[in-house]
Amino acid sequence: MAAKTLEPPYYAVIFTAKRKGEDEGYGATVARMQELASKSSGYLGVDHARDNEGFGITISYWKDEESISSWKKHEEHKQAQQNGKDKWYQYYSIKVCKVEREYSFTSIKS
Amino acid sequence: MAAKTLEPPYYAVIFTAKRKGEDEGYGATVARMQELASKSSGYLGVDHARDNEGFGITISYWKDEESISSWKKHEEHKQAQQNGKDKWYQYYSIKVCKVEREYSFTSIKS
Numbered sequence: 001m002a003a004k005t006l007e008p009p010y011y012a013v014i015f016t017a018k019r020k021g022e023d024e025g026y027g028a029t030v031a032r033m034q035e036l037a038s039k040s041s042g043y044l045g046v047d048h049a050r051d052n053e054g055f056g057i058t059i060s061y062w063k064d065e066e067s068i069s070s071w072k073k074h075e076e077h078k079q080a081q082q083n084g085k086d087k088w089y090q091y092y093s094i095k096v097c098k099v100e101r102e103y104s105f106t107s108i109k110s
Numbered sequence: 111m112a113a114k115t116l117e118p119p120y121y122a123v124i125f126t127a128k129r130k131g132e133d134e135g136y137g138a139t140v141a142r143m144q145e146l147a148s149k150s151s152g153y154l155g156v157d158h159a160r161d162n163e164g165f166g167i168t169i170s171y172w173k174d175e176e177s178i179s180s181w182k183k184h185e186e187h188k189q190a191q192q193n194g195k196d197k198w199y200q201y202y203s204i205k206v207c208k209v210e211r212e213y214s215f216t217s218i219k220s
Contacts, residue, residue, distance in 0.1 A: 012124065012207055017156050020217075047126050049159040049167045057159045058168045059124060066127060072125040085215055097122055097207035105195055105202040107130075 006044055006091070008099045011062040017084075017092035019054040029080050036076060039051045042067020068096060116154055118209045123173040127202035128160060129164040133175060134197045139190050150178075152177020171209070 019026070037043055042063035050056030062068045071077060084092070129136070147153055152173035160166030172178045181187060194202070 008205075011193045012125070012205065013120075014122065014157075014209075016169075019190065019217040046172065047124075047167055049161045049165055050161045051161075055159055057157055057169065059126075084215070089215065090216060091214065091216040093212065095118075095122065095209050097208045097210045099124075099211045101207045102203065104201065107195070107199060 004072075006061065006099075006102070008101050010099050011064060012070065012097045013060045013062065013068055014097060015033050015054055015060070015092060017058075018090040019050075019056065019082055019088055020084060020090055022087075025083070033077060033080055037071060040067065040071045040074065040102050042068040042070070048106060065096075073100040094099070116171065116209075116212070118211050120154060120173060120210050120218050121178055121215045123170045123172065123178060124205040124207060125168040125170070125202060126205075127166055127168075128200040129166065129198055130200055131164070132197075135144075135193070136198050138191065143187060143190055146184065147181060150177065150184065151182045153181070175206075 035037070037046070037060060044061035044063060046061065047059045048056065062071070113207040144156070147156070147170060154173060156171065157169045158166065172181070172182075
């Protein structure tokens, strides 16, 4: 993830969500939102993992609150948010966080 | 997740990690750490998801920085951290964040 090399402080948006079963355009929209977000001002990167029961975590990283606000208001993104509520998610939670410090580890052993 | 009902500000520790293939006591340690963390002062909850390629995200939620620091120094947890470096992880990153605001959605449709 690109954010590995970032210097705090910056912002993280933690999106935790439980999906319903059907795709209903979900996969295509995720790919499109990824593409749009990556071009949005202040975008720094994303981490994503989903388990086999449909519970997923997506964390996007942003330079500041202004860049988060700008992405939230993007017209195509707003439509995707509405579809998320109407079709894709049983529930979700969004947490806006300021990353204050960070450290990482890479194994030298295989 | 318990943190759904929390009132910001509080803290989140984002742990993103790529595992190596073998278990080597990993599963048992995760269960034990979960148990210990949940009894640690200031613990508020946890979210976790891992994909099929061994990339996982664990986010633990804490009342304040002091509770994060206290859990980090727990003796059994320190041993687990060392095992993580020696045996379980190809790489990991830890981000300490202040959760500033939060909102959630629950579908009324099945």
